Amino acid sequence: MKRYPLLVGALLTSLLPAAGLAKDKAPFTDSFPLAQCALSSVGSNPYFPLQPGRMARFNNFRCVAEGDCDEAEELVISVLEETREVTLLLDGVETTVATRIVEEVEMVDGQLAEISRNYFAECAATQDVYYFGEEVDLYEDGQLVGHEGEWLAGVDAARPGIIMPGGAFLLGARYFQEVAPGVALDRATHVASGLAVAVPAGAMENCVEVEETTPLDKKAVSTKRYCPGTGLVFDDGLELEFVSEP
Incomplete structure (x- = not known):
């Protein structure tokens, strides 16, 4: 993997817990060097591939079969051919970024529960994948009931977070994935x-x-596992069942 020591080193160092602080007291990095990046809507981060036409299906059938789950869940994540332009200030300069739309469709017990359209772009030099916002549609009994959790970088003080750093995976690194206050x-x-x-x-x-x-929500904790070349394979009990490459 190609490395760019000055930029990558600066970012990865900033993601590490501050020296001398206990793990639960270490700060989370909340600002990132996006202005230094050539941002692309297509990317090759091995843990978070942004390849249009890619689709992955997840389910929790194993735990349902073993009686450990109350609900049958299914999640389909599709990297769409569509992009969305997001305009925001980067180092004080108004900048428009073409982001890739990644759609997530969640079903619970065969009923539509949520559709989200998430906006990502990758820093060409580092393979850091940044998160620029999402549209959220929540459903109950087939009816649209809300949009809780929607946000967009550049609107209401929201800023991009990082969804997956490129380069080395540093244990103990801590960072914000979304920076939309409140x-x-x-x-x-x-x-x-x-x-x-x-x-x-x-x-x-x-x-x-x-x-x-x-x-x-200090009680909310989620566990995700990613594998090189495949990306997300485990999401809080949902396991990768099938992936279709473009």
């Missing part, structure tokens, strides 16, 4: 690497684990 403040902590993971889609090596939290 609306969306998901954070990530790198908690494990070198994992062997077996999901319905297959057995994989050298996988990593990320713990997600938010200051908006």
